[in-house]
Amino acid sequence: MQWFVAKVVYQVICGAGDHMAQFDEQLRLISAxxxxxAWLKANEIGKQEQYAFKNQKQELVEWRFINVPELQALAELSDGIELYSRVEEPHDANSYVALQQMKAAQLQTQKYFEVNL
Incomplete structure (x- = not known):
């Protein structure tokens, strides 16, 4: 067996879909x-994990499976191995850096990062 990283993409649709297009890109570890x-397994996961629910406004919210557009084989599983890389080209570099710093700070303050000495 070999390990692969698959990108599984869903479109998030709320109500009639009259909103900015939104997509959920998930990276999944696949053994095949x-x-x-590996692609077939990732595709099946994508289909099986589509779901829908009603939000607080009683609008239908759907995670609609799009496809598996990327699949990478991993040479080995080891600590610190790169699973995925994507180059971002934001319109505002400073805003992008600030957002990443804010997200990292939020992670560091969450309970699972607490160390009991």
Whole structure:
């Protein structure tokens, strides 16, 4: 068996869909004998994990499976291995950096980062 990282993409649709397009890109770890089997498994996960619910406004919110557009084989599983990389080209570099710093600070203050000495 070999390990793969698959990108599974969903479109998030709220109500009639009269809003800015929103997509959820998920990276999934897949164990398979080859790339074709890994893609098939990731595709099946995408189909099985589509779901819908009613929000507080009683509008239908759907996670609609789009496809598996990317699949990478991993040479090995080891501490610190790069699973995925994507180059961002934001319109405002300072805002992008500030957002990343804010997200990191929020992670550091969450309960699971607390160390009991």
């Amino acid at each position: 004998n080859n790339k074709q089997e």
